[in-house]
Each structure stands twice: as C-alpha cells, then as structure tokens.
Amino acid sequence: MMWGNRPPPAPDGRACLAGRWTPASAAELTRCRRRLAAALGTERAAGTVAGGAVERLLLVFEEVGSNALRHGRGPVEITLTRTPTHWLLEVSDAAGDIGPAPAVDRDAALGGLGLYVVARVCGAHGWFTDGARKTVWARIDHTRAEAPSEVVDSLPKPRLAATRRQQPCR
Numbered sequence: 001m002m003w004g005n006r007p008p009p010a011p012d013g014r015a016c017l018a019g020r021w022t023p024a025s026a027a028e029l030t031r032c033r034r035r036l037a038a039a040l041g042t043e044r045a046a047g048t049v050a051g052g053a054v055e056r057l058l059l060v061f062e063e064v065g066s067n068a069l070r071h072g073r074g075p076v077e078i079t080l081t082r083t084p085t086h087w088l089l090e091v092s093d094a095a096g097d098i099g100p101a102p103a104v105d106r107d108a109a110l111g112g113l114g115l116y117v118v119a120r121v122c123g124a125h126g127w128f129t130d131g132a133r134k135t136v137w138a139r140i141d142h143t144r145a146e147a148p149s150e151v152v153d154s155l156p157k158p159r160l161a162a163t164r165r166q167q168p169c170r
Contacts, residue, residue, distance in 0.1 A: 003100045003115060006126040008088055008137040011081060018082040022075055029065045032078070033058055043142075053142035056121045057087055060138045063114035067100065068093040072134065085143050086123060092135040100127055100136055 019036060023029040037058055044054045061078070068076040072093030081088040102115040119125055124139040 003102060003119070004126050005099060005128060007128050008090065008126065008135075009124065009139060011088070012083060015081050015083045015088075018080040018087065019078075020080070021078040023065060023069065023078070024074060024076070026066060026069060029062065029069060032065075033061050036061060036080070049142040053140065057089065057140045057142075060089055060118050060122060060140060063118050064089065064091045064136050064138060067091075067114060068136065071095070071098065086139050086141045088137060088139050090135050090137045092133045094132055094134075096129040096132045096134045099129075099134065 019039070021029075021032040023032050037054070040049075040054045040057070043049050057080075061080075065076065065078055068078075068091045072095040074094060077092045079090045079092075081090075100115055102113075102119075118138055121140075122138040123141045125137065127134060127136045129135075
C-alpha cells in the first residue's frame with residue numbers, strides 16, 4: 001500500500017526540533033514555507049545538504065500541509081525534526097477518522113496527485129492516528145538525492161487532450 005498506516009521511524013538521539021507551525025489557512029501555510037525556505041537557505045548555500053533536498057522538503061511541506069488544511073479538521077500542526085541524515089516532517093490534524101486517500105485514475109491536470117508526488121520524492125512516508133488526531137509523516141533524506149530525474153519525469157502527466165498543452169509556452 002502506497003500510504004500505509006504506520007508510525008514514523010523512531011528518532012535517534014541526535015534528532016532536534018527544527019520548527020513547529022500551526023497554519024490556519026493556505027496563505028499562512030505559504031508564509032510558513034517561505035520562512036522555512038529562508039531558514040534553510042544557509043544550509044543550501046553552504047552545500048551541507050544534497051542538491052534538491054531543500055526543494056523536496058519545501059514541496060512536501062506545502063503538499064501535506066495543504067492536504068491537512070483542505071481535507072482534515074483544525075487545528076493543523078506541522079513539526080519538522082532534523083537528524084544528521086534526514087528531516088522528518090509530521091503534519092497532524094483533528095480528522096483522526098479520515099486517512100490520506102491518494103486520487104485514483106484522475107487526470108494529473110485536475111489535481112489531487114500530491115500524495116503520489118510526496119511518495120516519489122521521499123525516503124519513507126506514512127500516517128497514523130493517536131486518539132482523535134491523524135498525523136501524516138514523510139522522511140526527506142538530505143544527504144543524498146532521493147528523486148533522480150527519471151523519477152520526476154515519470155510523475156503523472158495529463159491524459160485528457162483538453163488538458164494537454166498543444167504548443168510550448170512563450
């Protein structure tokens with residue numbers, strides 16, 4: 001199962017809290033992501049994380065966070081933990097009775113494929129419930145590339161002729 005009900009990997013003794021956010025809207029989530037990007041800019045510039053790792057983390061932050069805001073129940077809480085090899089992103093909401101449900105047989109142009117993208121760019125992912133709260137988690141390795149170009153190229157593309165671009169953008 002692509003999105004299995006399982007807990008995240010146990011943190012090791014070198015894990016530290018890298019951030020905590022409680023966005024109440026999509027606009028707030030975007031502001032949180034921008035602040036996270038700015039905070040990680042020094043690591044990216046110094047080359048202490050693998051190429052593309054920060055971008056993968058920011059993509060997962062936005063995708064899973066926006067799913068919680070759209071499909072879950074507030075309050076939404078986002079926690080980021082850092083270890084020497086990866087980040088662990090945990091997004092929880094008060095919809096413990098509703099697990100993540102990847103879109104099935106939907107044209108990519110119609111949206112709803114964020115969970116597939118997250119699954120393809122992360123080292124591990126899943127979800128679990130704790131009482132009335134559901135937590136969706138993703139591990140993003142920052143010491144190696146997790147999403148080589150052939151993986152990104154294989155992500156779902158529009159199937160309907162009406163949603164495919166016929167000519168390149170100018």
